[in-house]
Amino acid sequence: MMKRRMIGTGLLLACGMILLIGRLVQLQLVETESYSKHHVNLIEASIHQRTQSYVLDEGRGTILDRNGIPMSESIPALVLFPFLKERDWPLEEVANILNVAPERLERSFEGKIQPFTFHKTLTIEQMKQINEQNIPGVYAVNKPVNENPLATHVVGSVRPNPELIQSKYPEKWAEGSIDEQTKLGISGLQLAFDPFLLSEGDTTLLYHADRQGNPLLGLDVKFFSATDSFYPLQLMTTLDTEIQKNLEKAVDESGITNGGAVLIDISSNNVLGMVSRPLFDSEDPLGKGAENQMVKGYFPGSVFKTLILTAAYENGVKDTRLFNCDQNLYRDGIGNRKLGMLNLKDSFAKSCNATFTQLAEELIKTDPNVIEKTAEKLGIATAVGWEDKLYHYENFKQFPDESSPIFFKDEKDKKIRKAIDQTAIGQLNVKVSPLALANMMATIGRGGEAKDVRVVSDLLYRNGTTFLSFKEISHDKKLSNSVIKSLQESLREVVVSGTGNTFLSGLPYEVAGKSGTAELGEDVPYDHQWFAGYFPYDAPQYALVVVDFERKEEQYRAYKAFATIVKDLHQFKR
Template identity: 45%
Template sequence: MKRIRKRIVTAGALFLAALFLLVGRLVQIQLISTESFSKHNINLIDESVRQRTHSFMINEGRGLLLDRKGEMISAELKPAIILFPFIQDQKGTIDEVANILGKSTEEIKNALKDHEEPFVIADDEDQITQEAMEEINGLQRPGVYAQYISRTKHSPFAGALLGVTGQAPEIIKKKYPDKLEKGTITINTKIGKTGLQQAFDPFLISEGETKLIYHVDRSGSPLFGLDVKYLSPSNPFYPVSVKTTMDSTLQGIMEKAIKVSHIKKGGAVLIDIEKNELLGMVSVPYTSGLMKNQMLSQHAPGSVFKIVTAASAIEHQDLANRGTFDCNLGIDGKEAKHALGTLNFSESFAQSCNRTFGLLANEMMKEDPNMIDEYAAKLGLAGTTGWRGQVYHYPDFAQFPEEETGNIWGASSDKKVPLAVSQTAIGQKNVQVTPLAVANMVAAIARGGAVREVKAATEIEYKNGTTFLSFSDHKKENKIEPYTAKKLQMLMRDVVTNPKGTGRALNGLPYKIAGKSGTAEKGDSKTSNKWFAGYFPADQPKYAMVVVDLDYKGGANPVLSAYSDIVKQIYENDKKNK
């Protein structure tokens, strides 16, 4: 008997303990941890409301990227008809909608049948006219709305430049704790992950979604009648728009030309010389949206870097006029792979003689071991090239946050090694620069020697079109002399006009070209970087452009082919718009 009683007491105690645990758990869920339940900090109140709320997002509230003409490039507006499931219980409503849209009643009923959330008929499949939208809204039927909905573009057009958005809860918590606290964003709000979306994210990030919502009971029926609410942010100035410098037409021309040229890794950069604004940028491959932008990454420039060595030679004791050079020899004094004969300085530049620039660099480095560094800086190849400065309360705002800095030397001791100096002078060894920086260097030469930072955006506008802030021009302090720039212009033009020049394939185009080619050998020796950096028209400079193939395997030169194609189409576009 005692044993039975003991078992009953034990069972009772266990039951009471389990009951207390259950009550405690309910207290925790209902009263204590309602806003931060479990290790995942789940807000149970929000989740409960979410389960009882059906909504349709019209606009996620993120700011827009515009091209230089003010056209949207990061998102698109589409006419749409939004149908809430409860209209199935409204007599005649579906018939009216079907009649206006030219569809059958059964077609719309079947579409709604399996939907618990609002169903949208968008302009992707249907030609929804403005008249149809006005007629739909004129019905004034609960659960039936005609709206222009905004959706982010996920197309490869200018993908590397514009970048992508996505969810990143940890970054949200770190960068925007004040917005989280205010409730204008959640940890699932999309942020810019790459490109201009990343650069301007502090301004573009959503200040609240615009959506249609209604509440349902457990069975899915409307909880408060058929009242659908329209919710939107209260601030009339947001979302803002970033007006970029990109020319959509020229961007399209560049993308098509790079694709046709079969450049698999590389791309192109186009700059407006007068304003020093980025007109277009193509980087391939581009598939996931998170791939590295090759135009903002370091690469060996090869003979394009001879522009720096030439500028130094022109400004110091006029070494460029010292005589001729034996271009049958390479930089090591041995027989060259491509014998070019005896050439003077201008001919050496046009035909890209390595021997000439190796010798000149060693002579100059004896006088000043920082000579190459100094002229690389004067031509904008040191540091970064993109616009950077104080913006609002951001002390070091960068329009190209992914841009890598240029590099000239691997070790300072190389400056005392003749072969290392020669290799550096022709853009090999440890020289690494970005295509954006090279395009900017060319723009500076075409302009007369003054280097500026490249802008990708000119201003940020409020929702009502007024200016929130503008980006002023940033000039670099160091620059080459006007005489040096003029001499470089002549040398670069000769690269194209000289019958033996490395850019002679570009002679005879509708716009006269001045530039410099480059081939940088890689460690694997199977591929090389193939460049052409130039500006046009040569007599009235308007555009600076770089095209580069970072996986060149020999044979026909895709860089010159793409360069030629782009120049021709830009000429036709300019002629059409005169």
């Protein structure tokens, strides 16, 4: 009996040993590079456990402003490796260079097991002095920062997505140049230009350590970079860093928390600045504030009367024609404002609804597609962002998130009087983006030539030489000089004697433009307030749209931000 028990126990021990050896063989020889359903590379994981590293640059392509300045700022920083706390090194000398107490520098190592940044911004001279010491584990570097980034909605965001990156770039995945940690663009320029910006390796300071964190191979910290002088590419945008700062400041100081601004250079039709609020939250890339509202469609309100006015001028309606502006928009009763009999130009300046509903009915009766045809000449019939063939991309878009405009959701509405009337004043189903309205003003200010809107001018190699340039794209259909002249005069009259007079007259640049207030329903306690225009009136340089999507009664934040931006640009040019 005892003998059988001993034999059984021996067999169990032998089986256990065989299973253990088999498991070791599996881990050490068979599945070393693809262990478990998660395909873990055990060799890499083992090395990673023994490696301490500090990533200086994730290796993704850089996004620059029009002057070659990176849109994401970098600051001089001191990187310290934790093995220093176990060794003698010139701590006091470094503290003296930094102008800090040695005790503060010493305390910074407490609890640190990975390389870290010492919290003090360095000067260029301090960087030079520290690096001249050649102290292993002490490095002064330029570290990218994410604090207060500019144009976050234009630039967009990135994040890892192992399944998507593998399906999107199968060849790079197979060759191992990208992995599950590689970040993908998910919005804005990061999304549009992801194939050109994709990282193929970061720039890192690293060393191999034992279990106590001490270097295994001496004190040498290695500088590792997978990038070369050509890739990844750099994007040269049309944005101007200083102008963008001023735009963001003007919008925020006006009190706009839901809305934004778009500024276009009229001669080139390039975006100089774009602000969208609420602010983007990098910790919640798909939550509130993730959407760039400046490229999405919204009710434009009375700004849309600019299109109806254009169609009226194109069809021979004279400025001298009179309209009864005591009527409501349906012209079946008295309106809220009694403006009396006004001619066409004054009707536009005072934003008389009755005038434009009457004109829209007459124009659509003659030509049901008059709004679409006029929109095409103003450059807003389709999405307005730069779009063309680029390599194997047939319809490459610089604004991948942009919405196309909507004028009528149903062709039947063109035969319904009240539907036409609501459409004429930018309500019902009309949806146009702030970017499109800025483009419309740029078209008028430029003299009638419609163009695509660019936000990227060039793709550059990493060494700064040009990879390719994005040409200007102009459209064939153009408004006549006489129509443009009448439009410009009417837009100027809005500021001289109309709805824009109170806030936008007397500025250093003479402004021409159109106000708009879009109602969202009786139960909504706020509306959309717009001002879209261009300036200087006599020699147009800028087209600007500012919108407040949560404007309450007696608030004029859009006007105030517009006025501030005009003043800032006048100062900027001096």
